[in-house]
Amino acid sequence: MGTTQFAGKASEILDVAEARMRAGGFDAVSFRDIAADVGIKSASVHYHFPQKVDLGEAVIKRYRERFAERLGAPDDPDESVRRRIERLCGGYRQSTVKEGKVCLACVLGGEALNLPAPLSQSVGSYFDWLLEWTDRALRTSATAAPAIPASVVIGSLQGSMILAVATHDPDVFLETERWILASL
Secondary structure (H helix, E strand, C coil), rough: CCCCCCCCCHHHHHHHHHHHHHCHHHHCCCHHHHHHHHHHCHHHHHCCCCCCHHHHHHHHHHHHHHEEEEEECCCCCCHHHHHHHHHHHHHHHHHHHHHCCHHHHHHHHHHHHCCCHHHHHHHHHHHHHHHEEEEEEEECCCCCCCCHHHHHHHHHHHHHHHHHHCCCHHHHHHHHHHHHHHCC
């Protein structure tokens, strides 16, 4: 899957929108604030993304494509299960330990019940994809059951990310990462 190409101002708009969503959720996004941050008029934001839900869906789509690119193939036979899950944990570690932030999907997942239906569905689709990727990455063969369910891996990473950021203690996340990797 190739990364969706957004050029110029559209890319800047998505960058600002993602940062605002990661910091304060979907309601932290206003076209007026984004326009001010990017240095354009609010109408220009609407030109690229007619409605706020369109902007939210584009942010999620781009986020998923970037993460998928970083994760690579979940079932490369030349790669160990541990190496695949190390890449997955590394993506979360980058966000949590190095940036001190919660991932976009985690923030929006917590708001899913209150998001507009199309955006809530996009968040659900993101997690469906991530669970499928993780399930495939955990398998040593197409028929072998994984040592740990994908939902336990993702739930543990998501939960420890929130705890690490909320308590300002990255060791909370690192402990979970070590536990997951030792469990493989």
